[in-house]
Amino acid sequence: MSLECYSTAGVALGERAAYWSAVISDTYFPLHLSYRDETRFDGRVERRMLGPVSLSRLRTEAAQYERFTDQIRTGEAGHYLVTIPCSTPVQFHQLGRTVTCGMGGFLLERGDEPYRFSYDARNDLFVMKVSREALSARVYQPDRFCASVFDGRDGLGGLFAETVRRAHAMAADLVAGDILGRQLIELLALSLDRQADCSESVPSVTRAAHLLRAQKAIRQHLSDPDLSPETVAAACGISKRYLHELFNETGTTVAQYIRVCRLHAARDMLQMPGQQRLSTIAYHFGFCDQAQFSRQFRELFGQSPRAYRDALHGGGKPN
Incomplete structure (x- = not known):
């Protein structure tokens, strides 16, 4: 820039x-x-x-x-x-x-x-x-x-x-x-x-370590359609209530963090050269359909996935 x-x-x-x-x-x-x-x-x-x-x-x-x-x-x-x-x-x-x-x-x-x-x-x-x-x-x-x-x-x-x-x-x-x-x-x-x-202190470090482990588990399983607070808590060996407490202290929820990570990952894929359809990207990152993906992408980034990709690579890509 x-x-x-x-x-x-x-x-x-x-x-x-x-x-x-x-x-x-x-x-x-x-x-x-x-x-x-x-x-x-x-x-x-x-x-x-x-x-x-x-x-x-x-x-x-x-x-x-x-x-x-x-x-x-x-x-x-x-x-x-x-x-x-x-x-x-x-x-x-x-x-x-x-x-x-x-x-x-x-x-x-x-x-x-x-x-x-x-x-x-x-x-x-x-x-x-x-x-x-x-x-x-x-x-x-x-x-x-x-x-x-x-x-x-x-x-x-x-x-x-x-x-x-x-x-x-x-x-x-x-x-x-x-x-x-x-x-x-x-x-x-x-x-x-x-x-x-x-x-x-040891308690603060322990909580921070648990949060980082949970965030890492989420980022590693973004393509899993069953990714949820329950599966994240189980993967980290902590209770679901404790998991929610950790995320609430950061000003967000587990569900919100999963959604934002998925949208960022989808945006990264849109930046890559290739012919991936928007529907394929949506399903790959656990969205129910392309409409849900496009709506949430626009809410976070201010433009649709198609407009974002077109601005980077020009038009003519598959829908």
Whole structure:
């Protein structure tokens, strides 16, 4: 996807603060900004959309960004930001916790909760924006990781941070960008889960492990028409009531998670070259018929399966 660039370089000094506030609001969400010297503030942001995530790079003078309660609209879709500072440490406060994240680390911020974020000198930052729904589908209770610093140098965290940097610089077409964006979410989820393995209490880790096992079992049996909470619970050796509790804590249900996974898998198949009929894809992923598949696909992705495939490959494919 193309790279969008915004800079204060061509903006009059007295108008830069207002201009930058508008850029930040459009890139992330409304924030209150403070500057060490707003008349001399200089900033540049480069943004690239990769399917379900937005990647941006900010290079600015010292600034403070605050998210206030009155800036959070009731019912708005929640998002998380993942920030990777590259030249100057950042200070972050949210959910009663205050941390400092330096170079080689990254931190998670919840966008629909108040917070304060700042750095005292010119900085270079990579920021990944991902929906609350997308991350919660891969990570048990992501909020527990907010205002925590993660290692972005080694292991899975290092792989995630390096992939963010490379992905931001990489031009990608619609299909490749979508796949890359979802892979970034997977890498982030693995990094957060590894942190949980190292630092969470035994009960929390056990519940998280059960949830991950259940999610994996679902993704491995999407083509099974009999896939249900009962079969998932049996495969994981847990009760159906406990399974429902695990998913309810993530803000969804077992049935909803199965449906969304099936639709994502069907969308992946639509991206592949070939002549698969829509009815064949629908039945392969456990939908009762093509009409049900098309209706639910439109509800989730905003367009029919046929329109989605035609936009990628052109018309003329079988129905």
